[in-house]
Amino acid sequence: xxxxxxxxxxxxxxxxxxxxxxxxxxxxxxxxxxxxxxxxxxxxxxxxxxxxxxxxxxxxxxxxxxxxxxxxxxxxxxxxxxxxxxxxxxxxxxxxxxxxxxxxxxxxxxxxxxxxxxxxxxxxxxxxxxxxxxxxxxxxxxxxxxxxxxxxxxxxxxxxxxxxxxxxxxxxxxxxxxxxxxxxxxxxxxxxxxxxxxxxxxxxxxxxxxxxxxxxxxxxxxxxxxxxxxxxxxxxxxxxxxxxxxxxxxxxxxxxxxxxxxxxxxxxxxxxxxxxxxxxxxxxxxxxxxxxxxxxxxxxxxxxxxxxxxxxxxxxxxxxxxxxxxxxxxxxxxx
Ligand code: FES
Ligand SMILES: [Fe+2]
Numbered sequence: 001x002x003x004x005x006x007x008x009x010x011x012x013x014x015x016x017x018x019x020x021x022x023x024x025x026x027x028x029x030x031x032x033x034x035x036x037x038x039x040x041x042x043x044x045x046x047x048x049x050x051x052x053x054x055x056x057x058x059x060x061x062x063x064x065x066x067x068x069x070x071x072x073x074x075x076x077x078x079x080x081x082x083x084x085x086x087x088x089x090x091x092x093x094x095x096x097x098x099x100x101x102x103x104x105x106x107x108x109x110x111x112x113x114x115x116x117x118x119x120x121x122x123x124x125x126x127x128x129x130x131x132x133x134x135x136x137x138x139x140x141x142x143x144x145x146x147x148x149x150x151x152x153x154x155x156x157x158x159x160x161x162x163x164x165x166x167x168x169x170x171x172x173x174x175x176x177x178x179x180x181x182x183x184x185x186x187x188x189x190x191x192x193x194x195x196x197x198x199x200x201x202x203x204x205x206x207x208x209x210x211x212x213x214x215x216x217x218x219x220x221x222x223x224x225x226x227x228x229x230x231x232x233x234x235x236x237x238x239x240x241x242x243x244x245x246x247x248x249x250x251x252x253x254x255x256x257x258x259x260x261x262x263x264x265x266x267x268x269x270x271x272x273x274x275x276x277x278x279x280x281x282x283x284x285x286x287x288x289x290x291x292x293x294x295x296x297x298x299x300x301x302x303x304x305x306x307x308x309x310x311x312x313x314x315x316x317x318x319x320x321x322x323x324x325x326x327x328x329x330x331x332x333x334x335x
Contacts, residue, residue: 149297211239
């Protein structure tokens with residue numbers, strides 16, 4: 001079993017789909033941590049149930065939403081928003097029992113996405129204060145399914161050594177593989193901070209969308225990791241532009257993730273259009289995806305001995321240590 005199939009991970013919030021994908025009374029599906037979900041919206045509320053009828057396992061998402069209930073497509077059982085079966089058409093005297101229900105899950109809408117947790121959450125959704133600041137705009141950038149684990153994706157976000165080899169067609173400077181600065185600050189059991197400076201190359205498209213000169217340059221990054229699978233990347237360019245990238249790796253299964261990425265920028269649509277930004281950033285994340293999909297999704301969270309390491313791996317190893325410790329403490333509390 002991959003460690004990210006551990007039930008510990010059910011106790012966190014994950015963005016599962018953009019809010020505008022969820023239309024009124026029209027069921028949508030998402031698989032979160034191997035749990036098939038059906039979601040629908042009713043009078044501003046989002047309802048999330050297990051997408052598996054408790055009778056003979058039919059997908060409720062193939063049924064019909066009516067008056068905030070969902071009717072199973074197989075034998076017509078009707079479930080309310082809490083997952084209770086409230087009607088069986090074949091039994092006029094039906095009295096529900098505890099077995100006649102499917103699990104219901106908590107949801108919230110934040111930052112333009114539906115967030116779901118599968119168990120009592122240990123942490124709240126991180127606060128991104130730019131959301132309330134008039135000087136920032138939010139740009140929803142990517143909602144993509146990748147064949148990798150959330151661990152590998154997060155470690156890649158924290159890996160300051162891959163740019164020169166992976167981002168060769170965008171901003172990586174092949175001649176300068178050594179980070180100019182790399183400082184790690186532990187914040188609390190669920191968070192740490194990484195400050196890094198890298199030698200980079202600004203291609204024409206990036207020079208245009210950041211106000212930087214084209215060619216040799218540097219990139220200062222302040223990165224915050226939020227347990228388990230969210231990274232916030234703050235980039236300040238010499239032009240003064242502030243650019244925040246929120247990267248969430250929502251685990252679908254142990255070896256598949258939904259990449260949910262949105263940005264905040266301190267410029268305006270007339271300075272740089274959202275589409276121009278997405279066009280450039282899509283080349284960068286395609287480079288990441290190509291490498292991540294050839295890695296083994298399994299990560300050695302506990303011994304660190306199954307892979308060799310180097311100095312720039314420290315942020316990723318700090319993430320592994322924090323996760324391993326939190327899982328151990330979670331296990332200890334259950335006993
Ligand atoms: S499988 Fe759903 S009602 Fe029978
Ligand atoms: Fe990358």
